[in-house]
Amino acid sequence: MHINDLPTPALIVDRGRLKDNLERMAQMATMAGVKLRPHIKTHKSPFIAHWQRALGAEGVTVATVDEAEAMAYNGIDDVFVAYPVAEVHRANRLARLGRLARISVGIDSEIGAKVLSRAAEYYGVELEVLIEIDTGLQRSGLAKSDEALALAKVTDKLPGLKLKGLFTHAGHAHGQDARGREMTGKAEGEIIVEIGQSLKARGFAMEVLSTGSTPSASIVAQVPGVTEIRPGTYVFNDGSLVAPGVATWDQCALSVLATVVSHPTSQRYIVDTGSKSLSKDQGKGVPGFGAIKGRETTYIAWVNEEHGVIEDSSLGLSVGDKVEIIPNHACATVNLFDEYYLVEDDLVLGRIPVAARGHRHFV
Numbered sequence: 001m002h003i004n005d006l007p008t009p010a011l012i013v014d015r016g017r018l019k020d021n022l023e024r025m026a027q028m029a030t031m032a033g034v035k036l037r038p039h040i041k042t043h044k045s046p047f048i049a050h051w052q053r054a055l056g057a058e059g060v061t062v063a064t065v066d067e068a069e070a071m072a073y074n075g076i077d078d079v080f081v082a083y084p085v086a087e088v089h090r091a092n093r094l095a096r097l098g099r100l101a102r103i104s105v106g107i108d109s110e111i112g113a114k115v116l117s118r119a120a121e122y123y124g125v126e127l128e129v130l131i132e133i134d135t136g137l138q139r140s141g142l143a144k145s146d147e148a149l150a151l152a153k154v155t156d157k158l159p160g161l162k163l164k165g166l167f168t169h170a171g172h173a174h175g176q177d178a179r180g181r182e183m184t185g186k187a188e189g190e191i192i193v194e195i196g197q198s199l200k201a202r203g204f205a206m207e208v209l210s211t212g213s214t215p216s217a218s219i220v221a222q223v224p225g226v227t228e229i230r231p232g233t234y235v236f237n238d239g240s241l242v243a244p245g246v247a248t249w250d251q252c253a254l255s256v257l258a259t260v261v262s263h264p265t266s267q268r269y270i271v272d273t274g275s276k277s278l279s280k281d282q283g284k285g286v287p288g289f290g291a292i293k294g295r296e297t298t299y300i301a302w303v304n305e306e307h308g309v310i311e312d313s314s315l316g317l318s319v320g321d322k323v324e325i326i327p328n329h330a331c332a333t334v335n336l337f338d339e340y341y342l343v344e345d346d347l348v349l350g351r352i353p354v355a356a357r358g359h360r361h362f363v
Contacts, residue, residue: 001348003257003341004322009277010257011337012324013352015344017253018048018235025217025234026055032221037061037080037210039232042331044356045340046074048235059102061230062356065093070356072101080104080210082167082230084132084140086112091119095160098125106167108132108141113155120160129155130167130208135191136184137171145195152204165208166199168192169230173215175244175284185216189223196225215246238330239291240283249296255324256290256333257341258308260317269310269317273325274303279332286328293324300325 003012029036038052039061049060049071059078062068068079078101085091085105097103098120107113107129120127131148134141142148148166155163170188173181188211196206211220212229214237221229236254237247258273278290280303288299289308292315301311308325317323327333334340340352 003343003346003348006257006341006348008257008259008322009273011277011334011340011354012255012257013236013340013342014253014255015342015349017251021235021237021251021253022048022051022055025231026052026057028218029221029229030056032218034221034226035228037228037230038235039063039082039230040067040071040356042232042334043235044070044334044354045352046071046076046355047352049074049076052235058228061232064356064359065090065097066358066360067356068094068097068103072097072103074355077101080106080130080167080230082106082132082169082210084108084112086115088115088119091115092123095119095123095125095127098123098127102128104128104130104164106130106132107151107155110151110154113151113158113161117158117160126160126162128162128164130165130210131155131163133166133168133192133195135168135170135188135211137169139169139171141168145198148195149199149202152199152202156204163204165206165210165227166192166196167208167210167230170211170213170216170220173213174240176215177244181215181244181246182219185219186223188212188216189220189226193223193225214241215244233330236330236334238333239286239326239328240281242296243283243285249291249293249326252293252326254330254333255293255326257322257324260319260321260323263317263319267311267313269312269315271300271308271310271323271325272306273300273308274306276305277333277336278303278308278325278327279329279336281329281332283328288328290325290327293326296326 132141258271262270
């Protein structure tokens with residue numbers, strides 16, 4: 001089947017670009033001497049996760065229990081939940097999952113550690129835990145060495161838990177220019193290594209010092225003492241990474257195929273791709289709500305739920321024509337679809353389920 005024979009809106013993955021992105025990051029991690037534990041929140045696909053493992057990834061990172069289950073139930077046997085789990089239902093689900101795979105979990109509070117401990121004891125498993133460190137994002141995580149030390153002391157005494165190390169996420173590197181990313185990535189690595197060394201000097205095993213977003217991964221990987229990076233968006237890249245120079249348009253593997261459904265004026269085209277199929281996220285310096293693939297200076301100017309509006313009189317399109325739109329935020333766009341179409345040379349190779357999208361509340 002040709003790509004233009006697909007119904008729209010459709011989520012498209014360019015196999016060649018995806019392959020190049022996966023291999024590039026794997027090679028960078030190998031050259032830097034750090035482990036790669038990619039975040040699957042972007043692709044949400046066991047198919048791609050297995051591909052990453054085949055290229056040498058240590059395991060995968062997830063943000064939700066739903067994602068953890070989707071990975072483990074599909075044969076991914078090493079999963080890190082990079083999120084502070086402090087709620088009973090999540091803890092119980094992860095402890096049950098610990099009978100099927102190696103599960104590690106983030107914590108940043110005594111309450112969270114105790115909740116996980118009780119769940120691990122009940123289900124007869126050992127959960128590995130990493131203390132989250134705030135290296136500048138000012139989201140979750142502990143910012144001071146003495147706070148991390150106090151939590152390590154508590155965690156070390158709790159049954160069912162094994163303290164493995166520390167993790168952080170420099171999400172504030174997104175949107176920064178090259179100089180900003182350099183400073184952020186360097187600080188990210190140095191802060192977590194310093195705190196890790198402090199805890200190690202007090203007798204705590206700091207086997208894992210885990211860092212890295214896609215913008216900072218290649219920088220923080222060079223900081224001595226960092227053991228692991230966890231980039232996610234690199235698999236597809238998107239407009240928010242192109243704008244600050246982290247990626248190029250030719251490295252963007254994800255697009256949304258849309259049909260022109262209306263051309264009411266010479267200046268305006270309407271496509272069947274609105275906020276229900278394109279994320280409304282806009283990164284720093286990113287105009288509109290997605291760029292037209294192959295003509296990236298043209299973009300979706302505004303959206304309603306089922307309408308995307310292009311304001312450009314030079315496109316030469318007609319009603320019924322199809323275009324591909326590169327989203328501003330790949331992760332949020334993927335979460336809107338149930339499946340990808342894997343495409344190479346404009347031929348559809350197959351459909352891949354987006355297995356880890358949405359939320360489920362199995363208790």
